[in-house]
Amino acid sequence: MSSGMSAAKTLTCDVAIVGSGPTGMTLAHLLGQSGVNVILIERNATTVTQPRAVSIDDEALRTMQALGLDRDIIADVMLDYGSNYFTPQGICFAKVEPTTREYGFPRRNAFTQPKLEATLRANLARYANVMQLFEHECESVTENESGVLLRLRHASGDVLVEADYVVGADGARSALRKVIGANLVGSTYNQKWVIVDLASTKERMRQTRVMCDPKRPFITLPGPGGIRRYEFMLHEGEDEERAASPEFVRELLAAAGPDADSPVVRRQVYTFHARKADRWNSKRIYLAGDAAHLSPPFAGQGMNSGLRDAHNLAWKLAAVVKGQMGAGLLATYQREREPHAWALIELAMNMGRIMMPTSERQAWLVQSAFRLAARFVPPVHAYFAQMKYKPKPFYADGFIADDAGLKISGRMLPQATLETHDRTRLRFDDVAGSGFAIVAIGVDAQALVASVDVSSLGLGAVPRIAIVPQKINLEPTMHEGIVAGRDLDNHMGEMATRTKNMLILLRPDRYVALAMRVEQAQTAGTFVEMARGLVSRMK
Template identity: 45%
Template sequence: MNDAQEETDVLVVGAGPTGLLLANLLGSMGVSTILIERNETTVPEPRAVSIDDESLRALQAAGLAEKIAAITVKGYGSIYRGPDGRRFAEVKPFVKEYGFDKRNAFEQPLFEATLREALSRHKSVTARFGAELVDFSQDSEHVLAEVKQGTRTRTLRARYMVAADGGRSAVRKALDIPLEGSTFQEPWLIVDLQSTRNRCFHTEVFCDPRRSAITLPGPGGIRRYEFKLNPGETAADAEQEGFARRLLADVGPDGEEPIRRQKVYTFHARIAARWRDRRVFLAGDAAHLTPPFAGQGMNSGLRDAHNLAWKLDEALRMADPEALLDTYETERKPHAWSMIELALRMGKVMMPVSVPRGTIIRAGFRLLGLYGPARDYFAQMKYKPKPKFAAGLIRPVPNGPGAAAIGRMIPQPVVATLDRQQILLDGCLPDRPVVLVFAEMPDRWVDADMLERLRALGSEVIGLTPEWMNPVAAPFPILRDQSRFFSEKPFRECLGHALLLRRDRYVAAIEPVESLVGLIPMIERLTAAPRSCEMEQLAAEEELQAQAV
C-alpha cells in the first residue's frame, strides 16, 4: 500500500545516539524533522559505555544535560597495570574545562531510551520505528525517500537527508562512498556483567603481552570486560561461557558473576572518503569507525550531530547555503580522524606486542611520572586532541593576540551573574551567534547603535569579565569568569577583544573591542538573518571605507 507523499525539512535515517541527538537538536530549533529507524525500538544491549565532556556539552545544547547526568557515573579515570598487576600509570582528570567531567560511564540502552523519550518535547519532530529506507533519489531541491513501515510504503520528500545508519550504512553504500583506513586483525571478546565484585571506581587496563584486557565500570553496579583474543582462538570458542569465566578469573574477582552479554568484535579504524553527496550527509558510524581504546567512537558521532544540526537550520533559510554546508566535512573529518589516531596510539600502550616492548613502555611512563608537567599531561588527558578547526566556518588571523583561540571550542566556566547566581556559561548564551566581549569593562565598548546593529544581524552581545572584575548592569548581560578558564592560554590573550561564537560555541573570529564592526561580515556568514536596506547601505559604505584605507 502506498500513501501520499509527505514533506519534511530533514530526514534522519537511523536512531542510534547520533541520529537521536541530531533529531533532538533540530527539534529544539523548530526544524521539521522525520527520524526513521528500521528496528522496532532503540538498542536493548549495551554497546558504548563511555561519554565525554564534549558530548555532554552537545547534550546540554539539546536541553538534556540534567537527564543524562542522572543516568551516568561521573568522573572516572584509568589505571594502567603491567603483567604483575602493579600500576605504572594513571589517568584521573578532574578539570572540567567544558563544564563536565571528561569521562563518564553510562548504559547505552538507557541513554538511547532517554533521547527517544525526549523527542516528544518537539512538535516539529516525528519518530518512526520499524520504518526502513528502501530507496532514495535526489535532485537540486529535494531528496525523495521510499520508506517501508509494515505493509505501507511512504514517499518522503525532504530538503536534506542525514544518514546515521551505522557502520554498515546502506545509504553510504548506495552513494558508492568508500571507507578509507584499516581493519584490526585482532578480535576482542566483550563481556558485560549484570553485577560485579570489583570495587574499583576506575577503568583498569591490563597491558600484558600474553593477553591485553580492559575492565570498565558502569552505573548501577555493572561492569564490562574486554579481552584480546590470541592467535588460534575463534569467535565460536570465545563466545562459550566457560571461556569467559576463565578470562574473568585471571583479572579480578568477577569470575562467577552473571553474564549479560558475551560477543566477539573486530575493530576498525576507517573513515568515509566523502561525508556529503549534494543533499545527503553521513554522520556517526556511517562516516567513521573508531577503535574503542580511547572511548571516542560514539562521542565522535555526537560531535557530528552538534556540528551539523545548526548548519542545517541556517541552510533552510539561506538562498545559497552551499559554502556553509561544505564546512561540515571540512571541520569534522580531520577531527574525527585525529580521534581514530588517538585510539591507535592508545592501543599500542594497551597491547604491547612483546615482553621487552611492554617493559620499555612501563619504564617510560614511570620516568614521565617523575616530571610534573609530563605527569599532568597524561593524568589530565591533555593528550586528547582539542576540539579545534584549522579550516571551515572560521576567519583565521596569522598571528597576534587571540589568534590561537580561533577555531577552538571555548571553555565553559561557571560564571557569576549580576544577581550573584552561579551557572555554566552556556546556560546564559542564546542559540544564535554571540559576540562575547571579554574585557574588564565590556559595557564601555558597545554603544546603543552597535548593540542594535549586532542584534539586527541575528547575533546577541554578552559581556564577560575576568575573575577579578565584578559584572555591572548594562543594556546586555555581563558575566564574571568565576572558574578562571579564560585566564588560561590561549584565551587569556583574548582580554580586550570580542570573540564571535558560533551556535556550537566555537570561535569563528576575533576583533579588538575598539573595532567590533569588523565582526559583521563573519556574522553574516553564520546566520540567515535578513538584512535591512539600511544595513545593506551601511555595509557598502564600510567596504568602500576599507578599500580607501
C-alpha cells in the same frame, strides 16, 4: 518501482534522518529546537537494548546540555572516573585522571547507551515538528537537483518521503554511504576482542583498569549503578564461538580479578575498525556518526565523535533550510569534522598499541619509559594524567575567520560559570542559548559587548554576553540587553587579560567563528564587518 509508488503514502520534510542511534536522535533534537521539519526513520521498533558504548566525554555532555537534557542523562551516569594502566606484574605504570571542568563537565564519565538512547527518544516528543517513523526501513534513496526521495518499507505498506536534505546516521553498515558513492578508507584493525558486560561487580576499584599484558591484554571499565564491563583481547586463530562461551568467559573473569561469579548480561566478540568514509556528502545527502567514521573503542570516542558531527551539522542545515545562509555553509561540515574525527581514531590506535604490547620486551620498554617519565619529568606526567594528549576540539578550516594569529577562532569556547551582579550563578551555555552569541571577555567586556550590533547579519536573535576575569569585579553599570558575569572558575584563562578585551562571534555548536582583540568600544564596528564577511562567504 513506479507502479508501487502510486499506492504509497507520501510525506514531506526539510530534513530526513535515517537511523535513530545517538547521532540521529541528537541531530533530530537540535533541528527540532531550530524549528526545522524533520522525519526520523528507524528500522527497529525501539532504540538499542544491548550495551554498546560505555564512556561519554565532557564535550558530549555539553551537547546534551544544548538539548536541555544533561541533568536527565547525568541521572544515569557515573561522573568522573580515571584509567590506570598496569604492567603484567600488576604495577601501575600510568594514570589518566583529568581534573579539568573546562567545558562544564568532567572529562571521563561512564554511561549506558540503552539508557541514553531511551532518554533521547522519550524527549523527542517535545517537538511537534519532528516525526518519528520507527519500524520503517529505508529501502531506496533517489537524489535530484531539488530534493531527495526515500522509499520506506513498513508492515502496513510503503511510505515515500520527500526531503530537501537527508542525513545518513545509519551506522557502520550505512546504506546511505553507498548511495553517495563513498568508500571506507583507513586500516581494518584485525584484532578481535570478547566483550563481557556484568549486571553487578565485586571490583571495588572505581577507575578503569587496563592490563597491558602481551599474554592477554584486558580492560575492565566501571559503569553507573554498580555494573562493570570486561574486554579481553583474543589471539589470532582463537575460535570466536568458544571465546564467547560461558565457560571460557568464566575462565577469563576468574583470571582477571574478583568477578569470577558475577552475573553476566552479555558476551560478544567484536572486530574493531579504524576507518572513515572518503566523502561525507553528495549535494543533498550527508553522513554522520558511524556512517562516516569507525573507531576502535580504546579511546572511548566512537559515539562522542558522532555527537560532535550532529552538533556541527545541525545548525548548518537549519541556517540553510531557513535561508539564513547559503548552501556553501554545508561544504564546511566535512572540512571541519573529518580531520578531528580521524585524529581521535589515531589516538585510539595509539592507545591500543600501549594496551596491546606485542612481546614481553616491548611491554617492558614502553612501561618502563612511562614509569621513569612519571617519576622524573612532571610535565610528561601531567600530559598523561590530565589527558592533554586528547586532540582539542578545534577546527583549522571551515566557518572560521582568520584571527591574525590569536589561535582562538576555531576552538571550542570553555564553559564559564558566570557570577552576575546579584551573585546568581549561571552556566554560560544556558545563557548563550541555541543560536549564535556575541561574547566579550575582559575588564571592559560590559561596555564593549553593549556597543556591538549584529542584527543586520540575519543570524536571528543573538544574545550578548560579557565575561569579566575572575579577579575583577563587575562594572556597576547595567547595560540593557546584555548578560554580564564574572568568570568564577577562571575557565577563560589567558583570553581574559587585564589589558585588552576580546570579542567573539560564537557558533551554535560553541565553537568560536571569529575572535578579535579590541582596545575600545569604537573598534567593535570592525568586528561586525569581519563577521559580515564570514557570513557572506557562505554562498
